[in-house]
Amino acid sequence: MDSKGVSETVGYLLILGVVIVSISYAYMHTHSMIEDTSSKFKAEGLRQSFKRIQNVLASSTYGGAPLQSIQVELHGSFWIANETHLRVVRNSIPVFEGYVKSLNYKYEDIEIVLENGAVWENNHGYKRAVEYPRIFVHK
Numbered sequence: 001m002d003s004k005g006v007s008e009t010v011g012y013l014l015i016l017g018v019v020i021v022s023i024s025y026a027y028m029h030t031h032s033m034i035e036d037t038s039s040k041f042k043a044e045g046l047r048q049s050f051k052r053i054q055n056v057l058a059s060s061t062y063g064g065a066p067l068q069s070i071q072v073e074l075h076g077s078f079w080i081a082n083e084t085h086l087r088v089v090r091n092s093i094p095v096f097e098g099y100v101k102s103l104n105y106k107y108e109d110i111e112i113v114l115e116n117g118a119v120w121e122n123n124h125g126y127k128r129a130v131e132y133p134r135i136f137v138h139k
Helices: 002-062
Strands: 077-090 093-107 110-115 118-123 126-131
Touching (some): 002 093
Antiparallel strands (some): 110 118
16 A cells, blocks of 8 residues: 555656646746747837827928827937938038937837938847838928
8 A cells, every 4th residue: 555655646746747847848938939029019119109209290390280299108218319410412502511310219129210200220230211201392
């Protein structure tokens, strides 16, 4: 009777060990997938927030709406930079020359910039335009 009880206890412990190992493996495997998906959704949320800011700027500048308000939730570094030099020439006559300010935001490895009416993104060293500048010609 004693040997049966010991072997039964050892069997239960082996089954418990296999269950714990399999649950741990499943957790470790799915946790990294959840983290990747979460960072992708954060990046997309940042892109959408800056597109909203761009739309508000365009509608208040060109759309005739004198006052617009927007609320976005951002976590990270937020600053206004004065680094880009811009020179506009028309018919060989300089129309504008100076530095253009940009609205910058950085969260972890993602940096998004609203500059010259366009939204630019630097995601893990890969740079691309999220939204190109809108060019309006009034005659």
